[in-house]
Amino acid sequence: MATSNNDPPLILTLKLDQITFEQVNTLRQQYFPPERNFIPAHVTLFHALPGDQESAISQRLQKLCTQTSSIDLSLPTLRFLGNGVAIELVSPKLVQLRQTLAASWSDWLSAQDRQGYRSHITIQNKVAAAAARQVYGQLLEQWQPLQGYGEGLLLWYYQGGPWTLASEFSFTAEATVDP
Secondary structure, three states: OOOOOOOOOOOEEEEEEEEEHHHHHHHHHOOOOOHHHOOOOOEEEEEOOOOHHHHHHHHHHHHHHOOOOOOOEEOOOEOOOOOOEEEOOEEEHHHHHHHHHHOOOOOOOOHHHHHHOOOOEEEEEEOHHHHHHHHHHHHHHHHEEEEEEEEEEEEEEEEOOEEEEEEEEEEOOOOOOOO
């Protein structure tokens, strides 16, 4: 994937509903090392899309989001990352949406984005393994599964540390009810 110096890579994340976002972001602010915590809690769908394809990416996202209703999310438990802790996220509809986009963008995907997808929200990272294990154990004892939903997609410019929001796309399709 080649991008010019003028086109920073793009990151695509799921926009969480406000209640879920506040719950997970509070945990991230509490446990993520403050000197490394440049961004709020998020669910990454793609880590590095080509910045020089922003227009095509945005058009694809706009079209997809008009055909997509909100996405139910389950956050059943925690995942130990070795040097951090994440909240597992279960959503077949989100996995399907990501697969659809990955098929559209297969020529653009980085090695990381070609790997298997396991959605999660990182609340601690890049700490000593002992510290991560302690936080994992402490949080696991009191963990209560969460339910939430995704209400859109966020496209970000990656700028070495902090991210800058490029575009927001809302899911606008009406939800269908199975008979």
